Amino acid sequence: MRLSKLFTKTARENPRGEISVNAQLLERGGFIYKNSAGVYTFLPLGWRVINKIANIIREEMNKIGGVEMLMPALVEKKYLDATKRWDVEIGFEVRGKGEKKAGFVLGWTHEEVLTEIASKFISSYKDLPFAAYQIQTKFRNEPRAKSGLLRGREFIMKDLYSFHASEEDFWRYYEEVKKAYLKIFHRCGLEAIYTVAAGGTFTGSNTHEFQVPAAIGEDTIFVCEKCGYAENLEISRFKAGDACPKCGGEMVEKKAIEVGNIFPLGTKYSKAFGLQFVNERGKKEYVIMGSYGIGLGRLMGAVVEVSHDENGIIWPESLAPFKVHLIELDDKKGEADNIYERLLHNGVEVLFDDRQGKTAGEKFADADLIGCPIRLVISERTLREKSVETKSRREKEVKLLPLTKVLDLLK
Numbered sequence: 097m098r099l100s101k102l103f104t105k106t107a108r109e110n111p112r113g114e115i116s117v118n119a120q121l122l123e124r125g126g127f128i129y130k131n132s133a134g135v136y137t138f139l140p141l142g143w144r145v146i147n148k149i150a151n152i153i154r155e156e157m158n159k160i161g162g163v164e165m166l167m168p169a170l171v172e173k174k175y176l177d178a179t180k181r182w183d184v185e186i187g188f189e190v191r192g193k194g195e196k197k198a199g200f201v202l203g204w205t206h207e208e209v210l211t212e213i214a215s216k217f218i219s220s221y222k223d224l225p226f227a228a229y230q231i232q233t234k235f236r237n238e239p240r241a242k243s244g245l246l247r248g249r250e251f252i253m254k255d256l257y258s259f260h261a262s263e264e265d266f267w268r269y270y271e272e273v274k275k276a277y278l279k280i281f282h283r284c285g286l287e288a289i290y291t292v293a294a295g296g297t298f299t300g301s302n303t304h305e306f307q308v309p310a311a312i313g314e315d316t317i318f319v320c321e322k323c324g325y326a327e328n329l330e331i332s333r334f335k336a337g338d339a340c341p342k343c344g345g346e347m348v349e350k351k352a353i354e355v356g357n358i359f360p361l362g363t364k365y366s367k368a369f370g371l372q373f374v375n376e377r378g379k380k381e382y383v384i385m386g387s388y389g390i391g392l393g394r395l396m397g398a399v400v401e402v403s404h405d406e407n408g409i410i411w412p413e414s415l416a417p418f419k420v421h422l423i424e425l426d427d428k429k430g431e432a433d434n435i436y437e438r439l440l441h442n443g444v445e446v447l448f449d450d451r452q453g454k455t456a457g458e459k460f461a462d463a464d465l466i467g468c469p470i471r472l473v474i475s476e477r478t479l480r481e482k483s484v485e486t487k488s489r490r491e492k493e494v495k496l497l498p499l500t501k502v503l504d505l506l507k
């Protein structure tokens with residue numbers, strides 16, 4: 097992409113009213129635009145990052161047998177009446193113009209909708225297990241929408257739901273999802289901590305969260321320094337310094353961002369919608385379910401919170417909007433254009449700063465702010481040496497590389 101064609105612009109100053117680092121850097125870099133409190137547009141650069149995250153999630157969900165679909169964002173009230181969730185959750189009601197009462201809610205999660213659909217297709221143990229997911233915008237009327245992408249009133253979520261004939265089969269799959277989640281976060285450059293949290297539908301069971309340590313995090317967790325066992329403060333009887341019940345190591349208190357959450361649902365939803373199957377002995381049973389969420393925007397915000405410096409974002413290669421940020425400085429011969437075309441031709445994702453009338457300092461500052469992994473500079477000086485200057489976003493020093501070697505560097 098040519099920067100001269102990108103309609104958004106970077107900003108030197110932090111936007112007013114944004115107190116979180118992720119919102120400040122993402123808005124300044126032209127990744128997101130704040131429309132309202134907790135409501136953001138993903139601008140072209142930001143949308144590229146979201147799509148990278150979405151594709152990593154898709155790959156890992158497909159590997160564990162998830163099938164992708166898309167459910168409506170408009171959820172009729174009847175679905176939530178069936179589980180009595182209409183009154184207890186923080187949703188947005190939708191009322192058609194001229195109507196007195198709201199007949200719909202904007203979907204905040206889709207257990208009800210998918211369970212009802214499944215009840216029309218599932219009848220035998222032979223139909224089980226299965227798992228389906230979607231990547232979709234969710235709506236919650238969050239009162240604390242102050243931390244940029246970390247807590248939106250509108251946000252993109254991947255929600256997976258699984259359906260099983262037995263508890264054993266459910267727990268087997270729960271473990272598979274756990275592993276897939278840890279892989280997803282790792283591929284996105286995050287080391288998430290698997291944390292025991294409140295809730296869960298089986299007697300004595302819990303839910304599990306994936307927590308990324310960060311000062312801005314709303315959650316407090318206790319993590320064993322030795323074996324990594326972790327509990328959320330909301331269920332925990334630990335205090336900092338206690339001994340880990342698993343290995344005797346020290347439990348350390350941390351602030352953390354919940355990037356994912358997995359829930360055993362038991363038969364709560366299958367009972368509400370009559371989702372039953374006939375087992376091998378010819379008897380009817382309720383389907384056992386689980387649900388599994390990841391917030392894509394929150395994940396993106398978390399990456400920025402843990403990976404930046406005073407000059408801007410430092411994207412992991414897997415999420416960077418472009419692998420290469422190519423800068424042209426007083427190059428009259430069009431050599432930068434040639435390199436740009438060659439990189440494109442070879443499938444390298446490159447952002448080309450071809451803007452005229454910008455100083456070297458301005459172009460360098462934008463490259464640091466936007467945060468692509470590799471910066472290439474082509475100027476009269478580098479061309480005299482038939483070279484291009486390279487620099488990694490994570491390092492300070494620059495190197496000269498012969499023009500003929502550019503593609504090797506990027507392989």
Ligand code: ATP
Nearest residue numbers: 238246247248251253354355356357389390391394
């Ligand atoms: P939280 O505890 O942070 O309020 P939650 O437990 O209600 O979130 P879930 O319903 O489990 O969230 O949603 C699954 C995932 O969706 C969360 O782990 C998080 O990554 C993301 N998410 C939830 N609420 C928001 C929000 N308001 N803004 C952005 N992402 C969110």
Ligand code: MG
Nearest residue numbers: 305354356357
């Ligand atoms: Mg949660």
